Amino acid sequence: MATTTLSPQAESYRRSWVLDWLTTVDHKKIGILYIVNSFLFFFAAGLLALVIRSELAVPGLQFLDAPTYNQAFTMHGTIMIFLFVVPMLTGFANYIVPLQLGAPDMAFPRINALSFWMLPLGGILILSGYLFGGAAAEGWTGYAPLSSNAERFSAGVGTDLWIMGLVLVGTSSILGSVNFITTIFKMRAPGMTLFRMPIFVWTVLVTAVLILLATPVLAAGLIALFIDRNYGGSFFDPASGGNPILWQHLFWFFGHPEVYIVILPAMGVVSEILPVFSRKPLFGYRAFVYATIGIGLLSFSVWAHHMFTTGKVFLPFFAFMTALIGVPTGVKMFNWMATMWRGSISFTTPMLFAIGFITMFLIGGISGVILASPPIDFHLQDTYFVVGHLHYVFFGGSVFGIFAATYFWFPKMFGRRLNERLGKIHFWIHFVGFNLAFFPMHSLGILGMPRRVADYDPNAGWTIYNLISTVGAFMIAASVIPFLINVIATFINGEKVGDDPWEANTLEWATTSPPPPHNFDTLPPIRSERPVFDLRHKHDAEHLHDGEADLVAPEGGQP
Amino acid sequence: MRGMVAVLRLRTVLQVGLLVAVAVLLGGCLIPPEPETTEAKATFGLYIVVLVMAAVVFIGVEGFILYSAIRYRRRDDRLPAQLHGNNLVEIIWTAIPTVIVLVLFVLSISALGTVQAKSDHPAVTVEVDAFQWQWTFRYRDDDNNPDNDYSVTGSAAQPPVMGLPVGVPIRLLLHSQDVIHSFYVPHFLIKKDVIPEPEGQPENQLEFTITQAGTYAGQCAEFCGNEHAAMRFTIQAMEQADYDAWIAAGRAGKSPPPAAPSGAAVVDLSAHNIAFNTNSLQVPADQPFVIRFKNDDAVQHDVAIYDGQTELFKGAIVDAGASFDYSVPAIPAGQYDFICTIHPTMSGKVVAQ
């Protein structure tokens, strides 16, 4: 493996750097490609969100007609999930996981490159609908028969391009998950036992398993959809023996695991950052691992909570399983809280975003459990309450995690730390804007405003909440500007920091910043889940005794 | 030192207090609309309980995070005790959420029983036909001939009105001609998807008993294509007698009463012994309003509004004993005459301001 990664590096000085990046199979460069690509798609989907919010600010159709609006939220949702959050977290995993395992690279460097390059291609396919008479406009959930009957309901190639793009993106993440699982099981450094792996690696492992088992089902569904649309198939056509509800089962069997696919790695990020800036080990490492696995298992038995109002699913079972997921997630919450408890907490930008994650994800989680109660869901399903829920978990969860990771690992990737003052400005505008934008959506939903409407009744008393939400959306947009300035300024003359600026715990900090192509010249001994911490405090008597404890029970577990 | 800590405690107490205040404030905008069916009341009760549970979890967790963030912020370079975990607390905080979940589950399922209860003899059965992008409401009557059933089909400009009696069980049979729609009435706290069923499959049904007469806005809640937003409708709940008159008028082919625009002012007017009960109506200027007209007479009456000779509004004729909601277009501020065109002696003044 090592040699395959070395070769392109060795001769890189002879190539142009562009060619070097286009052909690289180095997991670190590929990781950065993932991250940059994802940010671009984030801006695109974010701009669509601003369009949506501008239209909804007040009743009446000001800027868009209904079809354009429907394309806007469909593309917004699809791009944000499939081309921003998932690839972004995959990007960080790509860069960090081999380092945290003390591995020289991923198990399959070339496949790694392949799965990246499928992404921009898929994304462009999905968006290219705009060039061919309109993008897909059936919502990111693409419910049949609206999406499956091209002649009657959804003419135009937009939806076909959407299907092809998603199949491509799905294949990309399946190959990626194969790569991650193999890497985690086969490429660990000596001493790196499963229960000494950083939590981030654990979350990536479980995520990869979810992707491996859930995404192919979506692919099957999408192909069925394509056949119905283009080859007269009747999978979802009630007129000729098909069943529209089948699509919802196939989609949500994938769709619900998907939402944990986008949250688990973000939880992993937070679980790396909280201990570092509380200067304590993660509380209840082993419990946390089991909770992660538990969420992974449960996530396959709850999909029909998106179908409560179809009258076609067994409500008690899915309601119970759904609420049950709150338990392992709660265990994580409480472990994070206990990690901060009696710590020595410093409020760096990564830490602010991590705390932002746990405080905001809590809200999304609770609204989720409220939705898990069928009678309540009968009222709230497909209203803005759901839109509020999904943004509190996606944005308040995954996106806060993504920015935390960006500020946390930037010095490892480039040897320079992002400016802390600008970072804090970014955080606070982001945080306030986020709550302004999405909290009022709960009220809207409870008052009965349906989602996916371009216009609404001016007498319904929804206007004020929509106005506030729009203001918040533009605040979020504004918060992106200090961030972009920060990144550029840091590249020009950012503060050069050492290999381990945060006094962190895991192996990626045991090598140089940025790491050499082969990642490590030397590896510290791995006797716990915090090898670098152990190394830093080798001679710290009070800790040595702890280090021994680590030897006996690496995860701590018992006090 | 100790003093400092005390100050700090005070600060955090204040901060937590603030958090609680904010939470309560926000809680204010998290209350659903007044529930207007027996089923909705069950859901409403459940929701309030759940909301309180949620608030407790929310305040507890956020409070704790805020407290530790302030109390344990880094002061010096001393390394805090390296606490790795504690199995007992892990068990405790696995058990607590489990209990919450079980309680939530039991409450939900019992409420679900009420919400989904089916009566064997619904007083009114309406076939709801959803199509891109409007509704048809067909009232089943005793004979099995659908052709003579009273039915109303809406348009984007004129959404359909579903008149319904209060206090009796209503059953809706939900059919779709094309894609999946969803029948949603916020005030009833319920929606049900309207699905194009493969033949042989049973259609979705919705049952409720309205408790309060009034006009309730409804809308399609499942995205169904371009004009999804335009799939609105109105439910007009009336006392049984009024309903009988309403449906009679409908069956007799008279134009079914239009919906009162939601939120419009309603003024009452009644007729008895060839006379109105009042000779002056106070109405808002420049906005549509509703004249809720009750004909307590033995003969037919109607209501029309004139500005001098020019007719501003002329309502349909209302049978003896029946009631009717006239929705009147906006009229500018000023004084006008209202009369019964059948009995011009019946008249009064409309004062718009």
Place this chain on the structure above:
Amino acid sequence: MTAEPMAAVARHLEPPHPEANRGLAIPLVGMLLFIASEVMFFSGLFAAYFNARANAAGHEWGPPAPASELEAWPLAAILTIILVTSSFTMQFGVWAIRRGDQRALRRWVGVTLLLGVLFIAGQLYDYSQLGFGIGDGIFGTTFYTLTGFHGAHVFGGVVGLTILLARASSGQFSAQNHVAVEAISFYWHFVDVVWIALFSILYFLR
């Protein structure tokens, strides 16, 4: 950041890492995981098939009259025999190279490749005989989707086998080094198993 260099370097210089030595070779792990995802893919299609059957409860289930895919079942049976045999020939190839017998490897891979091609040809002929198409109702849709995607996978296997044959002919494999052969054999067996499931469900479970 100073670690104990010697010890660490020593550790780093033993590629592949000890963990990697234990258990399956890395490419085989990858292949097995990939096959797991393929299983889920076909599960999705099978779910669609059974869902359709469940809805058809009451009406008779099958191809639109007059065509009956039952008439074609003898051909399908022959195809089954071909594919199952090919699984054995593939395995013989694997055993051969484990012994280091390169000629036997070439022979067996060649035979497997031939049988694969034969299967595809037979499948296409079968399609041409069936009196109904993918657009003729839910049975046609599920039938052609399931068999079609299986056929596509057989084709993928055939491509893999061709490459394998080429590499075998240039003597790239030995008793120690033949991971590719093992990997392709995993995949080929998987394709075989899927067909057996398809055959028994489409033709006999009714």
